Amino acid sequence: MNDYSDEELLRRIEELMAYGETPPTIEPSLLRYLDRDSLLEIIRKLEKRQENLIDEEKEWLKQFRKEE
Template sequence: MGDEKKRKMLQRIEELMSYGEPTPTIEPSLLKYLDEAALRGILETLERRREKLIEDEKEWLAQFRKEES
């Protein structure tokens, strides 16, 4: 896998981990130690966690909506 693809995957991982915070969370030099399978696994885990968080937030917000009868 090329370094550019690794950088893009790392950037996406950082976006998912930061949850809107501007501070980088992963040192780019760690790229040389991660292979494509490891990066893909991290991305999949973070995507699932993000989806779960979004669903939890929707449920939480739903309790504030007016119920119509």
């Protein structure tokens, strides 16, 4: 991810925050206040949160599977 511009990192954060919904818009002026490491850390945390949500959904869906 180090090859991406700050704007691209911000778009990735917006995508991760949306999680299947209409993406929220983050004010691009926030880039003035966040350094690259901060943006990468936000992305890492959001990806982890999304990963946890997917695992929770899988567990929830298991209850509807027919056991053989």
